[in-house]
Amino acid sequence: MSTTTEPAITLYGTPLSGHTHRVEAFLNILGLPYRYVEAGAELRRSESFLALNPFGQIPVLVDGDLVLPDSVAILVYLADRYDASGLWNPKAPGDAARVQRWLSIAAGDLRFGPALARILTLWGGAASLTDAQAVAGRVLSFMDGHLASRDWLAAERPTIADIACYAYVARAPEGRIPLDPYPAVRRWLERVEAIPALTPMPQSAIPQTA
Structure with a gap:
């Protein structure tokens, strides 16, 4: 049985x-x-x-x-x-430091930029949408320049840095932050969404204010 x-x-x-x-x-x-x-x-x-x-x-x-x-x-x-391969969170000092840098960006600029702008647009709040969008613009511009010459954020292959940064960048338009100005970021999003078994971040069904 x-x-x-x-x-x-x-x-x-x-x-x-x-x-x-x-x-x-x-x-x-x-x-x-x-x-x-x-x-x-x-x-x-x-x-x-x-x-x-x-x-x-x-x-x-x-x-x-x-x-x-x-x-x-x-x-x-x-x-x-x-992860038996050890590739998603590499331990070589340089690779580990680069992953940590992007984890910090995920917990900092992405949280107070695209993520906060999305929250304010969809659910409201007391913080400034303009300020959040400005932070988002700075971090997305930085990411776009960084990704112009590489496929992944921290290493030659995807790491947890890419997973940590993906969701709020993918749904930045829900915070009235268009991704059209960031072609390298958009190509990176396509690569992340092509990782086997990864399901894209759901889009909100909540109507957005024009």
Whole structure:
């Protein structure tokens, strides 16, 4: 008689979260089975979720006894724990430093540029959309120049740096940030979306204000 075993990994997130998408995409790339729990606002305020992440933020990954919030930290963990090739988070000092640089950009300029502009456009908020769009323009211009002479952000092949930066760049137009001025970025997005098992970041079904 066969028995069904629950996956050891559980991912808490929401479908339109770029932070969640980073982790979900990488789990799929690595071919790891996992249980997905949609963590809407009500669940994130619950005692059970706050026990996992006192900040009430997504994503959260549970792998056996390990409870790990923060999408970038989760990418590093999954690469080091499950990628036998060692290519997704390389350990050579130069490569490792370049990956870390782009992880910092993902957590900084991309978060406060394209990601914030998208949030303000789709859901509103008190921050300045103009300021977020200005940050987005600077980081996208930098990325476009960087990618003009290379295929990937940090190495000669895709790494977790590309996964971390992908989602909010792909959906920058949802924050009224057109990608037409950035041809190298658009070609890079096509390469990322061609990575086997990666599912593109979903587009929002929320009507956008013109």
